Amino acid sequence: MVQLPPDLVMLERGWLSSNSLLMLGDPRGAVIVDTGYCTHKAQTLALVRASLEPTRQTLRLIVNTHLHSDHCGGNAHLSAAFDGCAVWIPPGHFDAALDWDQQALSYAPTGQQCERFVPTRALQPGETLVQSDRAWQVLAAPGHDLHSVMLFDPESGLLMSADALWERGFGIVFPELDGDTGFDEVDRSLDLIESLDVRVVVPGHGRMFTDVASALTEARSRLAFFRRHPERHTRHAAKALLVFHMLDVGQCTRMELGAWLDQVRIHQVMWRLHFSDRPLDSWTDELLGELARAGALRLDGNTISVQ
Structure with missing residues (x-):
């Protein structure tokens, strides 16, 4: 088991929500990095309150590595619960978030939910986020999302990698x-991680790891495979x-x-990209069959459910 220092708490709620990193130990209040999906917002708030209670602190700041719905879906709920605490986001989608442009923010094309929040300012790659005695470097990590950032504490060697690196791969590109x-951006982000003295990784999803x-x-093996077979990535x-x-x-x-899929543009875009030699419904049924055989979904007559 990977042990974090006492001023850091990782919140893990399953793959629907990203991991969160709660940073304590600062008299100004705590910072949370990423807030999960909106349907887990009550659980996220309860976990944050439970972690803050022994410290008698409040939450002063929400930071997002990127604005996919599973990373910022709890922003609005947490900010409201802690007296409208500030929200810092990467600069690439700052105006889209202010205008709440759900097309640009990917929520409409993917058919996913996110409760509207108001960002306070942009978190720029190259700057430093100071919390307690730690100086977190903000590093650009495009690939999974062009505007994603990571946070790295050189003293402890701890990297919050978001979806740039998991224990078994990385997020969808x-x-x-x-x-x-x-794919080129994924490669450069992996090069950046390799150049750092990383000793512990808190990924966007899955358990912490040290290897x-x-x-x-x-x-890199997964990336090379997807380069050779982009249709497999799709x-x-x-x-x-x-x-x-x-x-x-x-x-x-x-x-x-x-x-639902009729309203999800990205599903149709992916079909046209590599699979339009067969009807869209047939392709969808192929995917559902593969997921059922893999044990990810259960197909029972006309009913689909998660395993």
Whole structure:
């Protein structure tokens, strides 16, 4: 088991919500990095309050590594619960968040929810976030999201990698699904991580880990495979979209899922990208069958549910 210093607490709630890192030990109040998905907002607030209670502190700041719904869905609820505490986000989507442009923020194209919040200021790559005795370096980490950042504490060697590096890979490379470059950016973010003296990684999803070299090797192997077979990356992304939705709703009929998918632009974009040689519904059924055989979903007649 990886042990964090007493001033740091990782909150893990399953794959529907990103991990959060709660930074304590500062007389000004605590900082939380990423806040999970909105359907977990009450659980997130309860976990934060439980961690803060022994310290008699409040939450002074919310920081987001990027603005995907599973990383910032608790922003509004937490900010309201702690007297409208500040919210800092990466600069790339700052104006979109102010205007609440759900197309630019990816919520409408992916069919995902996020309660509106108001960012206080942009968190710029290259600056330092000081909390307690730690000086967290803000590092640009494009790839999974063009505007994503990581936080690194050189003293402890702790990296909050968001979705740039997991123990077994990295997050979906969304720019590639829209016809932009993304794999090269993933490669550069992995190079950056390798250049740091990282001793502990708090990833965006999954458990903390210390074997950074093995994680980087796994990520590079996965990246090389996706470069050779971009259609496999797209298929992986399409299945992840379906699983995320089913984790959110729990159970639905095939007709209800189809109605939802009709409103989800990215599902149709992925189909056109590599799989339009077959009807869209047939491709969707293929994906559902693969997920059922893998044990991720249960298909019972017309009913779909999570395992």
